[in-house]
Amino acid sequence: MxxxxxxxxxxxxxxxxxxxxxxxxxxxxxxxxxxxxxxxxxxxxxxxxxxxxxxxxxxxxxxxxxxxxxxxxxxxxxxxxxxxxxxxxxxxxxxxxxxxxxATGPLPMPEAKGIPVADVFLQQPLQLGHPNTLICMVGNIFPPAITISWQRNSIPVTDGVTHVTYTPTEDLAFMRFSYLAVTPRSGDIYACIVTRERDNISVVAYWVPQDPVPTDTLATAVCGAVTALGILLALLGLGLLVSSCRRG
Known part of the structure; x- marks a missing residue:
């Protein structure tokens, strides 16, 4: 009680x-x-x-x-x-x-519900060269018996890794998170590898840093596109005016 x-x-x-x-x-x-x-x-x-x-x-x-x-x-x-x-x-x-x-024989192990599903994303907005954290979210886990490992450019990474225990979900399965402290740099390829050792199934989710377009560069490109569109419309209007005058 x-x-x-x-x-x-x-x-x-x-x-x-x-x-x-x-x-x-x-x-x-x-x-x-x-x-x-x-x-x-x-x-x-x-x-x-x-x-x-x-x-x-x-x-x-x-x-x-x-x-x-x-x-x-x-x-x-x-x-x-x-x-x-x-x-x-x-x-x-x-x-x-x-x-x-x-049971007549050894109790069968719980049947695997499905292939684990993994997704990798950054905890904070991307800034190349600045410390951040990669999060590997793994769902559709049953039974709760998987291992999660990380690679950077095909090389195993163990430093800066934090694993979280299994979390139950409403569909009677589990999910699990793993965190990796990173400093993203252009050209890096990160991989979160999820392994279910019982049947030797592995799922790999990749993450590649995409260098965002600098704000000033984006503004210049937008300004140039708007200017070009304006010139095009002006020429089109002038052409229509000349055509109308000729008909008159």
Missing amino acids: GAASGRGALVAALLGAALGSVRAEPSPHTLAEVLFCQPDTPSQGLAVAFDAEQLFSFDFPSSQWLPRLPDGPAWPADTEQPHELQHDAALCRDLRDLLTKI
Whole structure:
């Protein structure tokens, strides 16, 4: 009862904060807490998400709650203590082992729902030569067992990489984010490689910095185009005038 009442208080607090400014016209929202255990790696995981945006995850090896962002608020101290979650995880593992024994053979691993979908984009507007962050967003993940790696110009990159744990989605799948600190330069080719080791499937999403046209260059080009169009229209009008005079 203590865990349930604590979870209810957390739900009320989160929903109150999110919907406080729109109480007159409420819209549907989803607060999900998903615990999984599986034969794949990671063998277990837990995440709390609000409208598919991860708020917290639980790190089982260190037995602690982690906020989605490093500077995010801490998990409420009186809600779902680590020992309660370790008990739930143990129950999940016991249930998995029991079902495996009941089955005629080893319990089949969860069927893959589909090919993961990856997209890569910049966190901030592009400025060549300035530090930025590449984000690799991977969706349509099931089961939650993939690895994400980065390459720059076909060379593996490990420095500046930050992976986020799995986030549950409303379609009973998962999504995951990976971040890479970069300094974009012309000619670079970045690749986010998503691998599902169970069936050796890999998906690659590329990102190439596109040097934006400088504002003054763009303004000059637009001005030149407008001037040329004006001259063309003036010549067309003069031609029509001469043609009309000849007919008269």
